[in-house]
Amino acid sequence: MSESSTHPPLLLVRGVSKSFPGVRALDNVELTLRRGEVHALMGENGAGKSTLIKVLTGVYPHDGGTIEFDGRAISPASPRDAERAGISTVYQEVNLVPTLSVAENLCVGRFPTRGGLIRWGAARRRAETALERVGLKLRVGRQLDEYSLAIQQMVAIARALDAEAKLLILDEPTSSLDESEVDRLLELMDSLRSGGLAILFVTHFMGQVYRISDRITVLRNGAFVAESMAKDLPRFDLIGQMVGKDPEALRAREAEVRALHQKKAGGGTLARVNGLGKQGSVAPVGFEIGEGQTVGLGGLLGSGRTETARLIFGIDKADAGSLEIDGKAHRPGSPREAMALGIAMTPDDRKVNGIIPNLSVRDNIVLALQSKRGIWRRISPKAQRDLAAKYIASLNIKTSNAETPVGTLSGGNQQKVLLARWLAVNPRLFILDEPTRGIDVGAKGEIEHLVADLAEQGMSLVFISSELEEVARVSQRVVVLCDREQVGELEGEAISEHAILEMIARAGEKEEEGETGWKPVPLGDEERNERDGDG
Numbered sequence: 333m334s335e336s337s338t339h340p341p342l343l344l345v346r347g348v349s350k351s352f353p354g355v356r357a358l359d360n361v362e363l364t365l366r367r368g369e370v371h372a373l374m375g376e377n378g379a380g381k382s383t384l385i386k387v388l389t390g391v392y393p394h395d396g397g398t399i400e401f402d403g404r405a406i407s408p409a410s411p412r413d414a415e416r417a418g419i420s421t422v423y424q425e426v427n428l429v430p431t432l433s434v435a436e437n438l439c440v441g442r443f444p445t446r447g448g449l450i451r452w453g454a455a456r457r458r459a460e461t462a463l464e465r466v467g468l469k470l471r472v473g474r475q476l477d478e479y480s481l482a483i484q485q486m487v488a489i490a491r492a493l494d495a496e497a498k499l500l501i502l503d504e505p506t507s508s509l510d511e512s513e514v515d516r517l518l519e520l521m522d523s524l525r526s527g528g529l530a531i532l533f534v535t536h537f538m539g540q541v542y543r544i545s546d547r548i549t550v551l552r553n554g555a556f557v558a559e560s561m562a563k564d565l566p567r568f569d570l571i572g573q574m575v576g577k578d579p580e581a582l583r584a585r586e587a588e589v590r591a592l593h594q595k596k597a598g599g600g601t602l603a604r605v606n607g608l609g610k611q612g613s614v615a616p617v618g619f620e621i622g623e624g625q626t627v628g629l630g631g632l633l634g635s636g637r638t639e640t641a642r643l644i645f646g647i648d649k650a651d652a653g654s655l656e657i658d659g660k661a662h663r664p665g666s667p668r669e670a671m672a673l674g675i676a677m678t679p680d681d682r683k684v685n686g687i688i689p690n691l692s693v694r695d696n697i698v699l700a701l702q703s704k705r706g707i708w709r710r711i712s713p714k715a716q717r718d719l720a721a722k723y724i725a726s727l728n729i730k731t732s733n734a735e736t737p738v739g740t741l742s743g744g745n746q747q748k749v750l751l752a753r754w755l756a757v758n759p760r761l762f763i764l765d766e767p768t769r770g771i772d773v774g775a776k777g778e779i780e781h782l783v784a785d786l787a788e789q790g791m792s793l794v795f796i797s798s799e800l801e802e803v804a805r806v807s808q809r810v811v812v813l814c815d816r817e818q819v820g821e822l823e824g825e826a827i828s829e830h831a832i833l834e835m836i837a838r839a840g841e842k843e844e845e846g847e848t849g850w851k852p853v854p855l856g857d858e859e860r861n862e863r864d865g866d867g
Contacts, residue, residue: 340366340367341364341365341366341400342365342366342367342401342402342498342499342530343363343364343365343388343399343400343401343499343530343532344363344364344398344399344400344401345361345362345363345364345384345388345397345398345399346362346397346398346399346400347360347361347362347396347397347398348360348361348362348384348387348394348396348397348398348399349361349394349395349396349397350383350387350392350394350395351395356554357380357383357554358380358383358384358387358394358554358555359380359553359554359555360397360555360556361380361384361397361551361554361555361556362549362556362559363384363549363556363559364559365499365530365532366530367498367528367529367530368525368526368527368528368529368530369525369530369531369546369547370521370522370525370531370533370544370545370546371530371531371532371533371545371546371547371548371549372533372534372535372541372545372547372548372549372562373532373533373534373549373551374541374548374549374550374551374570374573374574375550375551375552375557375574376552376574376575376632376633376798378553378554379550379551379552379553379554379574380551380553380554380555381534381551382503383554384551385421385501385503385532385534387399388408388414388419388501389408389411389414389419389421389501390408390409390410390411390412390413390414391410391411393407393409394407401417401418401419401498401499402417402418402498415495415497418496418497418498418499419497419498419499419501420492420493420495420497420499420500420501421492421500421501421502421503422485422488422489422492422500422501422502422503422505423503423504427488428476428484428487428488428491429476430475430476430477430484431475431476431477432475432476433472433473433474433475433476434459434463434470434471434472434473434474434475434476434479434487435452435455435456435458435459435472435473436455437476437487437491438458438459438462438463438472438487438490438491438494439455439458439459442494442495443455444458456472456473458494459472460472462490462491462493462494463486463487463490465490465493465494466486466489466490466493466520467486467520467523468483468486468487468490470483470487480513481509482509482513482516482517485505485509485517486516486517486520489502489505489520493524493529497529498529498530499529499530499531499532500524500529500530500531500532501531501532501534502521502531502532502533502534502535503534504534504535504536504634505517505533505535506535506537506540509612514540518540518543518544521533521544522544525546533545535634536632536633536634536635537634537815537816538567538570538571538632538814538815538836538839539814539815539839540815541562541570542562542567545562546561546562547559547560547561547562548560548561548562548565548570550570550573550574552573552574552575552576553576557573557574558573566837567836567837567838568833568834568837571632571833571836571837572833574632575800575833577829577833600622600623601620601621601622601623602621602622602623602625602657602658602760602761602792603620603621603655603656603657603761603792604618604619604620604621604655604656605617605618605619605620605621605640605644605653605655605656606618606653606654606655606656606661607652607653607654608640608643608644608650608652608653608654608655608663609643609650609651609652609653610639610643610648610649610650610651610652611651611652613636613639613642613643613648613816614636614639614640614643614813614816614817615636615816615817615818616652616653616818617636617640617653617811617813617818618653618818619809619811619818619821620809621761621792621794622792622808622809623790623792624787624788624789624790624791624792625787625792625793625808625809626783626784626787626792626793626794626795626806626807626808626809627792627793627794627795627807627808627809627810627811628794628795628796628797628803628804628806628807628809628810628811628827629641629794629795629796629803629810629811629813630800630803630804630807630810630811630812630813630822630832630836631812631813631814631832631836632798632814632836633798634815634816635813635814635815635816635836636813636815636816636817636818637765637796637813638680638765638796639816640813641677641763641765641794641796644664644670644675644677644763644794645664645667645670645675645677645763646664646665646666646667646668646669646670647666647667647677649663649665650663655673657673657674657761668703671700671703671704671757671759673760673761674759674760674761675759675760675761675762675763676700676754676755676757676759676761676762676763677754677762677763677764677765678747678750678751678754678763678764678765678767679765680765680766680769680796681766682743682746682747682750683746686746686750687738687739687746687749687750688738689737689738689739690737690739691737691738692734692735692736692737692738693720693724693729693731693733693734693735693736693737693738693741693749694716694717694719694720694734694735695738696738696749696750696753697719697720697723697734697749697752697753697756698711698716698719698720698753698756699753700753700754700756700757701719701753701756701757704757717734719756720734720752721734723748723752723755723756724752727748727751727752727778727782728748728778729741729745729748729749729752730742730745731745744778744779747767747768747779748778748779751764751767751779751782755786759791760791760792761791761792761793761794762786762791762792762793762794763793763794763796764783764793764794764795764796765796766796766797766798767779767783767795767797768780768797768799768802769797769798780802780805780806783795783806784806787808795807800829800832800833801829803829803832804827804828804829804831804832807827808823808824808827809821809822809823809824809827810822810823810827810832812832812835812836814835814836814839815839817839819835819836819838819839820835820839822835
């Protein structure tokens, strides 16, 4: 890595704040970025990373503080303003037009013209020159969506650099790439750094942070926490900064947390996840789920928790491994197939993938059961009312009546409606993805008690939460994931928040020594050629 500390600052962010109605998204944030360095911006969900990027790129105006770029104060009013200043951004979702050619995507908004007409030959040559800078040689006349996502990501970077960027912001650029594609991107970042470009790298993959970054800035709850040289910041200390936990305090709490894991699963094994994985999503994972047992998926954001859950429930179709239920192997190809096996799942984003806000509480509760029964076996109005009343009472859902639109309820009560929807189908295996996210402490406690009660009644559960202390508290077994690979497993009294974090922190060292053994399924030659085209 370059000795970037010898370079004068290119970007100085001092005391920057940004508020929205009822929310202070940024609070006195600081960031110093130098030429010729890769600077990682780290933090969990809600830390303020995305808001800071939008302030730097002119999507949002800042309310307070100063931004200096290349020696002068700036306050970009739009992304175009930021680009003219020398700040370009490449987002996780490629922000290009898939139905246009590579050349058109690279030159749109800046086509070479003569007499008001586009000079297509010059545009193609400009596109080829831009691609050379990122080490690509493509047929620039081909449509962009004929190339793989990794190639499209490189084209987006080439376009950003073509605008004569001095600062390149990469926002989760590797989230949809496989291992070899990630290597290629990191090599490109190293080359651009050597050429003097400043790169702000936003990612949840800690292994990549330590492979490429010179410095790390951590945000938490919209506020600046610390800036450190990457080589001087141990992984475990970085995790502690991100989640707001002191390592010593975590160790001191171990005895208290351990006492909550005396309960064992009452029956035999309900399910086995046997090497279930999907290329570009999550490497094959394997673990058992006992009858009446809660298995936690522990990891930081981006570790592969949700991806694993989506494979089990058939939202995403696995290309490796199987799910064994009662000794019989399956590979669910859809949620309907998973439901037929007795599996249910609440999604991590209840507002986007869960509730239907304009429908009533009753409608939302009966939805999954009606889907399971099919269109020809309608649930009668009386049965719907009885079902809704049962779960409103048993889950203590605070609503004036069952016909109230669910979108008007609090977040905690919306989550309870989602739980009721899936409990109504009487599942054997219930996957709960972030069931306590964004709800108050009281509702969170009620849901944790519900999880314990369901397990006591013999239901098997897979529990996912960004709050690792919560995962440790409710689980009898924890499967630990990092950078979309399974890196270990904890059971019974060995489970604690500290043990989970320590396993994550050590994952990078294990990867370097080749100990994990969890690798994506390689593509065959024919599939690889089809994916990469002539790129």
